[in-house]
Amino acid sequence: xxxxxxxxxxxxxxxxxxxxxxxxxxxxxxxxxxxxxxxxxxxxxxxxxxxxxxxxxxxxxxxxxxxxxxxxxxxxxxxxxxxxxxxxxxxxxxxxxxxxxxxxxxxxxxxxxxxxxxxxxxxxxxxxxxxxxxxxxxxxxxxxxxxxxxxxxxxxxxxxxxxxxxxxxxxxxxxxxxx
Amino acid sequence: xxxxxxxxxxxxxxxxxxxxxxxxxxxxxxxxxxxxxxxxxxxxxxxxxxxxxxxxxxxxxxxxxxxxxxxxxxxxxxxxxxxxxxxxxxxxxxxxxxxxxxxxxxxxxxxxxxxxxxxxxxxxxxxxxxxxxxxxxxxxxxxxxxxxxxxxxxxxxxxxxxxxxxxxxxxxxxxxxxx
DNA sequence: TATTGTTATACTCTATAACTATA
DNA sequence: TATAGTTATAGAGTATAACAATA
Numbered sequence: 001x002x003x004x005x006x007x008x009x010x011x012x013x014x015x016x017x018x019x020x021x022x023x024x025x026x027x028x029x030x031x032x033x034x035x036x037x038x039x040x041x042x043x044x045x046x047x048x049x050x051x052x053x054x055x056x057x058x059x060x061x062x063x064x065x066x067x068x069x070x071x072x073x074x075x076x077x078x079x080x081x082x083x084x085x086x087x088x089x090x091x092x093x094x095x096x097x098x099x100x101x102x103x104x105x106x107x108x109x110x111x112x113x114x115x116x117x118x119x120x121x122x123x124x125x126x127x128x129x130x131x132x133x134x135x136x137x138x139x140x141x142x143x144x145x146x147x148x149x150x151x152x153x154x155x156x157x158x159x160x161x162x163x164x165x166x167x168x169x170x171x172x173x174x175x176x177x178x179x
Numbered sequence: 180x181x182x183x184x185x186x187x188x189x190x191x192x193x194x195x196x197x198x199x200x201x202x203x204x205x206x207x208x209x210x211x212x213x214x215x216x217x218x219x220x221x222x223x224x225x226x227x228x229x230x231x232x233x234x235x236x237x238x239x240x241x242x243x244x245x246x247x248x249x250x251x252x253x254x255x256x257x258x259x260x261x262x263x264x265x266x267x268x269x270x271x272x273x274x275x276x277x278x279x280x281x282x283x284x285x286x287x288x289x290x291x292x293x294x295x296x297x298x299x300x301x302x303x304x305x306x307x308x309x310x311x312x313x314x315x316x317x318x319x320x321x322x323x324x325x326x327x328x329x330x331x332x333x334x335x336x337x338x339x340x341x342x343x344x345x346x347x348x349x350x351x352x353x354x355x356x357x358x
Numbered sequence: 359t360a361t362t363g364t365t366a367t368a369c370t371c372t373a374t375a376a377c378t379a380t381a
Numbered sequence: 382t383a384t385a386g387t388t389a390t391a392g393a394g395t396a397t398a399a400c401a402a403t404a
Contacts (some may be wrong), residue, residue: 024233043267043280047260051338051347052245052250055238056256057281058354062231075234078394081226088222095362100221107395110366123363129249131362131403152229162356168230171353175237177341257371274385283373288387302386309379310385 006171012174062159073144079105080152082111083145086135093132094123129146241338248330252323257282259331261290262324265300265314272311273302299323 051128098108115121120141123133160168226232245256277287299320302312310343339347
């Protein structure tokens with residue numbers, strides 16, 4: 001199972017996995033066991049109780065939503081994270097940014113190539129080390145990042161509404177403990 | 180960014196992403212903003228506050244742990260989920276099992292081929308429809324599933340300890356709201 | 359010697375089109 | 382005409398080895 005999908009039909013991959021749609025309530029107990037059973041629905045109780053599986057499905061759902069929103073900016077989640085970290089840490093070298101994001105150095109090259117091609121980021125020569133590149137955002141990159149941040153904030157607000165009062169902060173705190 | 184990794188060095192991909200290691204406490208507020216800052220650590224505050232990013236990292240960490248445990252059984256998370264769903268729903272056809280797991284029908288074929296090759300699952304002829312296959316576990320498949328379940332239960336217990344009193348149930352309930 | 363960025367490469371996961379045999 | 386399983390294939394994401402330039 002994977003996270004990033006192709007750029008075609010993002011929604012289809014999780015279609016068979018979604019069932020009941022819940023709105024904001026108070027978070028109390030495990031509701032995984034009871035499924036909105038259809039006529040000949042399968043028994044998925046064993047899976048729904050598993051933290052790892054719930055994490056995977058939730059992550060897919062959130063990313064799917066993210067990808068759909070960011071399609072207008074032509075940004076993937078990975079590209080957004082790169083712009084965000086460069087923007088908050090200008091002048092750092094590729095290896096540092098890549099490591100912070102858990103991206104292999106070789107794979108980071110083509111990502112940067114693309115961002116540079118689109119005029120969003122730049123590889124400046126380092127003043128102290130002629131091997132390394134100091135990464136910065138261009139004006140266009142900063143502007144796009146600002147728009148992306150605003151869209152991301154909106155998603156965060158909608159997620160917070162789904163999660164109920166205090167739910168978002170609670171979720172993030174719990175997730176932090178798993179890392 | 181992706182979820183499933185290659186079968187070689189699973190740990191390396193998230194190496195650059197992990198920082199502070201937290202033990203069981205009570206889950207209260209968002210602690211994402213403060214990072215265990217090293218000498219010249221990067222500012223990742225923007226990312227750590229994002230639900231989607233926290234979800235991705237937590238899911239990678241949990242899967243990494245899962246993969247390491249299940250290496251002794253030579254089972255991937257996907258294979259485990261397939262055995263589990265077939266075990267709980269014997270006699271269903273491929274399309275049903277695949278859809279329940281969010282797996283594309285074409286991609287499910289080779290997964291079943293492998294499980295059948297290892298003598299864990301079987302494609303029986305359907306009594307009512309000569310096009311479809313009724314999926315069942317073999318005795319060996321049921322036995323392996325039992326061992327896998329026990330290992331998975333142990334992981335769940337350890338996760339519950341990391342998450343603190345009521346934390347696991349709370350987490351699953353919150354994740355359900357995102358799907 | 360070690361590190362930085364890079365190229366080449368391979369493997370996994372995911373997705374679609376199209377075929378066959380049945381219904 | 383539609384469905385079940387399958388084949389072939391293509392695209393992302395991710396991983397490693399090895400190279401040149403530099404430290």
